[in-house]
Amino acid sequence: MADTAVHAGHESGHHVTTTGLSNNKLAMWLFLGSECLLFGGLISTYMLYRGRTGDGPGPNQLFDIPLTSISSFVLLMSSLTMVLAVNSAKRKDDANTKLWLVATALLGSLFVGAQVYEFTAFYQEGIGFTTSLFSSSFFTLTGFHGVHVSIGVLMLLALAAMITRNRVAGDKAEAVELVGLYWHFVDVVWVVIFTLVYLIPA
Amino acid sequence: MTTTDTHEHHGHAHGSDEPHIPTDRYFINVALVLALVTALETSTYWWPDGMQTVATVALIIMMTIKFFMIILVFMHLKFDNRLFSLLFYMGLFLAILVYCITLASFRFFF
């Protein structure tokens, strides 16, 4: 294998790229940079419309801050378990890598579960997707975030399964790190949403 | 490719492009700080109504602290090659720029 193009992303590939950095990791960071503009757009839409509640209840009457604080805390802790998975993978400790990946996925699922519960509760209080501009933009923003978390859970579990069956092509530690970057980004987006949407009064 | 940092690390002798990533203990400490800040954030919910402006400012500051702690430490930007930071900050900067201008043109801020 004499050439850079084909080596990309492979363990030994780090040393043949121009910058010495992994192609996959550069791609992931570019993608996350791009995601900033996606979530920025959704957050701005919500900020613009959060006061337009029509006849329905507004954010201040609706949000259950203690519940959301707990689920925010859960997601934050999943970042810790993720970073432990990344460190285990760097140590080539497969058993702990899998353990922390699954733990992260569980915490993520818990967060999604809380979100589903929250959406159901809102719906029962009479706030549907189409009730008002506030509700549409709220459900769109948090829904997009929830979908991102769900995809993250899917990737975490898939990665754990692939490690078990030894089906990870290329650098295992890097694969964990890439999923980790994605996961932390989703967490960081929630940090912003939690403050701007839930905590700052409209 | 090495980033000079003074953090505790077990030596990565091989490969100059490997960033020095701190130990588990370090990350747990960071997570504890993050949890503490989150608790503080949540507490603003029970602050008296007269302190709304203070609370808003405090919340934005705390959000920024959490944001950068996660991307710098958990996402390794602090330890990694600066190119990764550059690529990500480009997106972040443009997002803040264009959306703040847009919201400003809707008289969102004042």
Next chain:
Amino acid sequence: MALTSPAPSRSLGAFRRPVEATGWKSWVFTVDHKRIGIMYGAVALFFFLVGGTEALLIRLQLAAPDNTVLGAGLYNEMFTMHATTMVFLFVMPLAAAFANYLLPLQIGARDVAFPRLNALSFWIFLFGGIFINTSWFLGGAADGGWFMYSPNSSGLFSPSHGVDFWVLGLQIVGIASLLSSINLIVTVLNMRAPGMKLMRMPVFTWMVLVVQFLLLFALPVITVALFLLSFQRNFGASFFDVDKGADPLLWQHLFWIFGHPEVYIIILPSFGIISEVLPTFSRKPLFGYKFVVFSGATIGFVGWGVWAHHMFASGMGPVSVAAFSVATMLIAIPTGVKICNWTLTMWGGKLWFTSAMLFAIGMIVLFTIGGLSGVTHAVATADTQQTDTYHIVAHFHYVIVGGAVMGLFAGFYYWWPKIFGKALNERLGKWNFWLMFIGINFTFGPMHVLGMQGQPRRMVVWPDKLTGEGYFDLAFWNEVATWGAFTIATGVSVFLWNVWYTHRKAEVAPLDPWDARTLEWMTASPPKAHNFDAIPNVHALDELFHRKYEEVDTDKGVRLKKTSTAEEVLAAEEARGDAHIHLPSPSYWPIVLAFGLPIIAYGIIFNLIMAFVGAAIVLLGAFGWVLEPSVAEPGDYESPSDDHHMKELDPVG
């Protein structure tokens, strides 16, 4: 879910990688950037003919007062789809074709960073383009104008599925561009040959790099806007519905935050192409390489702060208008810098007027005209008069057809011998150039007058009683514009004939027909599958030029003398060729994964069950992709890409 099911064993036939090197399979499953580039080009040209036909129909309708060639409804569909097709399915993918084919060659790489992802981008683009155009047969195409302002985009004013097709189709095509932008940026950052520093890269590569950054950051904004619109149309939300208290300006902002960088996405590749063509045919290095590169990057950056100049008439308020007006004037500076650089490149050069050179010069002339009328629109007071008139249509067609398309045609004539081994016929090429150049001026020149006379854009008829006299005669100028449009069409036909003629009749072109300067000419024509026998070592900007020419002391001082031919340079390179070159294997999965996307989109419009089938195909494709063995080396593993499709898709499905 799929993740807990046992991973398929390697013995399952479907998980082998295809190996065909010839026949249709070698194209459908290819991951070779050159083949993908050619396919991008072919599909883009096909859509050029579709969009061109739509343009001719529009011009026929407007050729005479109170005309009835097209009904009002059909006319609305026609101009919407003309713009959509030309922007998203012709100019952007044609630039992607050149970028795909040439960028790895120009930086001395054997392929792009993620070859499978590259194939995926192409197939997604192709299926997305077909998807949008099937709307013609499924109840009518989109009819809200290409920027689809509210309330035109709402179900009330556009009850057919056209807008749904448009929204979902652009969403699909956007995924293709996003993936390919990530791919090409990583390629430029990471795959350069030894010695190929950033400031030694050809200007075309530089401009493509800037464009990919614009795409990377602009596309998510339109993605948000399109999601909001499709939630409004399909799920009952009211994001842009004034009746429900919404702010329709939100759409305009989101659209133009994307839409203005998009303008530079369209024009910058063309800037890059002519920055290669002009030095070659002036036999001089590009004047002020660094200025051209930095002004290109500056245009890319300042392009983010000018979007609201499309909205001067929307009532944003005086502060916004003033700020965007100033920012818009600023962006004329780097553009002017480039025009100066190109002109000074030709100054004192030994000009060689090939077809490629003519197109490049034509591009400078026409783009300057379009740029000058453009910068007058930065003056908000004047713009308020011109908004939504044919004056604006004149401006952006001079920029897009006169600027971007002329530049791309320069690229055809310049790189054809590299890509196909045969040069396009020069005599036909000159016919092609003059017909298009004259046609463009006759089509879009009169539109300045029409606009000043107040003929509005997007109006299906102009009434007989408004026809003025002499210089103000709407009938005369409209007729001229229609004749001009058919002149352009003749020019394009000559091009197509030229392609056919060249491939039937022409001799094999010499290795270095233009005495070119950059790396892509330092390899066989057409290049071998692995591009370079040995990865070149780069020592300078215009590497090939420096290998061919040396400074020699003569009695008249130091002169440049050609000391070796391209054939000799190539022979020397081939002599030190690598013994074992492994290329990425072809793959089944890009086309499978891409195929799921339009099915999801049809499902959202017609039947949600179908959307789930499409999502299942995408998920299957993603897992097939990840689990696919890499025949040569495990170097093809591309985790980010997988994350990406899932993220982009699942919200839709």
